[in-house]
Amino acid sequence: MTTVRLLSDAEVDTIPGVKAVFDDIRATRKSEFVNNFWRGLANDPASLQRVWGEVKAVMVAPSAIDPVVKEMIYIAVSTANGCGYCIHSHTAAARAKGMTEAQHGELAAIVGLAGQTNHLVTAMQIPVDPEFDVTT
C-alpha cells in the first residue's frame, strides 16, 4: 500500500516531462525496467526531474569512488535509516555491478558492528578526542 499512485507506462506516455525522464533512465541504465520509486515520484514531475538529476550526478557519473563501493555505502545508509525498499533496490544494483556474496556478508557485518559501537558511544556520551581534529 502506497500513499501515492504508481504511474504505469501508459500514463507516463501522456506527461511529456515525465516521459523524458523515463526515457533517460532507460537509456542511462540500458534497460527497459523502471522501478517503482520513479513511478511514485512521477506524481510530482518537478521532483522526478530534480532527483533523477541528483542520482545521475552522484551515482552514475565517473567519480573517485568505485561504483560497487558507492552502492555499498548507499545500502549502509539505507540500513541505518531502516528503509527496506532502498536496501532491496541498491542490493540488486550492487550485485548487478559485481558485489560478491562474500562482500555482501562483510558489508552486513560492518553495518552491524557500527550499529553496536554507535549505540555504545551514545550510551556513554564519549567526547571526541582532540587527536581527531582536522581543523587545526
Added chain:
Amino acid sequence: MTTVRLLSDAEVDTIPGVKAVFDDIRATRKSEFVNNFWRGLANDPASLQRVWGEVKAVMVAPSAIDPVVKEMIYIAVSTANGCGYCIHSHTAAARAKGMTEAQHGELAAIVGLAGQTNHLVTAMQIPVDPEFDVTT
C-alpha cells in the same frame, strides 16, 4: 560530559583484563594512542574484551573489502545514526588509511543523496519491485 568515567593509563594498569586489551590495541594499531571509546568501555571489562574482539575480527582482519572502503561504510552508518564521535574517529581512520579529500566529498554526497531518497521512499511507502527478489 560522559555517563561513565574515562579510565587513565594509570588506572588501566591496575586492572589486568583491561591492561591486556589496551596492550593488544596498541600492538595491533602500532600506536601508543588509545582513544576515549575504549577508556569508557573499560568500566565494563567483559564488554571491552568482547567489543575489541569484534572490531579486530570485522575491521582489522584481512577481508574481501578494501580497508578504506570499510571505514567509509562505517562513516556512512554512523552518519545515519547521528553518532558524532563515531564519525570523527572513523573519518580520522579512513584518512590514515588513504581516503582522499575527493573521496570524502563524494562519500558525503552519497550519504546525503541516500538520506533524501530514503525519506522520499518512506513518505510514499513504495512497495519492493518483484524484480529485486533474490530468493526465488
Added chain:
Amino acid sequence: MTTVRLLSDAEVDTIPGVKAVFDDIRATRKSEFVNNFWRGLANDPASLQRVWGEVKAVMVAPSAIDPVVKEMIYIAVSTANGCGYCIHSHTAAARAKGMTEAQHGELAAIVGLAGQTNHLVTAMQIPVDPEFDVTT
C-alpha cells in the same frame, strides 16, 4: 502480524473505560470508523485514555497552527522515524482536511531535501553559527 491483539467493537463494549474513549473518538471525529491504532492501545486502558487525551489536546483543539499544516508536520516526523502506519493514517487525515496533491508532492520534496541536508550536516559535524543563538 501485531505484538498485541486488536480489539473488536464487541470486545470494546465489555470494557467501560475503553468504551468511553471509543465513543469520544467517534463523537470527536464525527465518524463510526476507529482505526487499528486505538484497537491495539485498548489492551492497556490507562494508555488509551492518556494518549487519546494528548491527541485531542494537541491535534484537535483550536490552535495557532492550521489543521492541515499540523497533519503535514505529523507526516514529516513519521517519515523521518520510518513509521509506515503513521504515514498512512496521517496522510489520510491530511487529505480529509484539504491537503492537495500539489501540497503532498511538495511535502515529500521538503522531507527528502531535509533528509539530505541533515545527513550532510551530520557527516561534516558543522558547528552552530552564533548568529542562530536566541538565548542572548
Added chain:
Amino acid sequence: MTTVRLLSDAEVDTIPGVKAVFDDIRATRKSEFVNNFWRGLANDPASLQRVWGEVKAVMVAPSAIDPVVKEMIYIAVSTANGCGYCIHSHTAAARAKGMTEAQHGELAAIVGLAGQTNHLVTAMQIPVDPEFDVTT
C-alpha cells in the same frame, strides 16, 4: 545554545500555571532541583502541564515494572534516538533509584548488541517467523 530560553525561578514565579507545575515537580521528587527540560518546556505552559502529567502517570505512579527498570528502558530508547540530554538525565535518575555500575555496564552491552542485531536484521530484511504470532 537552545532554540528557546530556559526560564529562571524568578521568571517562573510570575507565571501562575508554570509555578504550580514547578511546585508539583519539587513536591513529587522531594528536591528543590528542577532540571533544564522543564525550564525550556515552560515557554509553552500548556505543553509543560500536559507532559509533566504524562511523566507522573507513566514514570512516577505505582506500576507493574520496577522503578529502576523503567529508567533503564528510558535510557535504552534515548540511546537509540541519540538524545544526549535524555541519556544524562535518566542515567542520573536510574543511579539515584539504585542502578549499580555493573547494571549500567550491562545495560550498555544490551543496547549495543541490539544495535548490532537490529542493523543485521534490517540489512537482510528478515521476514517475521509465524512462530512469533500472538494474534492467532
Added chain:
Amino acid sequence: MTTVRLLSDAEVDTIPGVKAVFDDIRATRKSEFVNNFWRGLANDPASLQRVWGEVKAVMVAPSAIDPVVKEMIYIAVSTANGCGYCIHSHTAAARAKGMTEAQHGELAAIVGLAGQTNHLVTAMQIPVDPEFDVTT
C-alpha cells in the same frame, strides 16, 4: 570540531565556482551572512552547487505551501533525525519568516506527540487499515 575545514570568505574568493554560489546565496537571501553549512560544503564545489540548487528549487521558489510552514516541516524532520545544527538554522529561518512563539511551542508539541505515537505504533506493529488505501 568538524570533519572538514570551514572556508573563509578569503578562501571562497579564490575558487570561482564556489564564489558564484556564495554570491547567489547572498543575492537570494538579501543578506551578507553565509552560514557554516555552505562553508563546509564548499570543500566539494560540485556538491555545493547541486545542493544549493535543490534548496532554491524546494525552499525558495514560489510553491503551494506557505514559506513558514515549509520551515516548520524542515524543523520537524531535523528533530526526528536529531540534527542539532539543522534545528537551529531552520528555527532561525522560521522566526525570520514570521513563526510566532505560540506556533513554535505548538510545533514542538506536535513533534513530541508524533514521537510518542510513532513509538507506540512501532512497538505494537499495527497493520495499516485498508481504509487508508488511496491506490484503489
Added chain:
Amino acid sequence: MTTVRLLSDAEVDTIPGVKAVFDDIRATRKSEFVNNFWRGLANDPASLQRVWGEVKAVMVAPSAIDPVVKEMIYIAVSTANGCGYCIHSHTAAARAKGMTEAQHGELAAIVGLAGQTNHLVTAMQIPVDPEFDVTT
C-alpha cells in the same frame, strides 16, 4: 522478500561451521526451533558464529540484570530503531521468560513517553544540567 536466502535445515547440515552453531542454539534454548534471523546470517558463517557468541555472552549468561528486563530493554531499543522483526522475536522471548500483559502495556507506555520527551528535548536542544555530571 529478503536480500539473502534463508537456509533450510537440510542446507545447514551440509556446512559444518553452521551446523555446530545451530546445534548450540538448540541446546542453549532447549528447543528445536531456530528462527529466521540465524537462517539469514548463516550465509556468512563467520558472522553467524561471532554474533551468536555475542548473544550468548550478553543475553544468556548469568548477569546483574534480570532476564525479562534484558528482553524489555532489547524491545525498547528495537522499537526506537524501527526493527519490526526484532520487536516480534524479542517480545516472544520476553513473554516466554515471564513478561505479563500489564508489563508489556507499561513497556509500550514508557517507550512512547520517551519518544515524546526525546523529541521535545531535541526540538529545544536543551543543554545538559551540570548536576547530571558523574565525572567530577
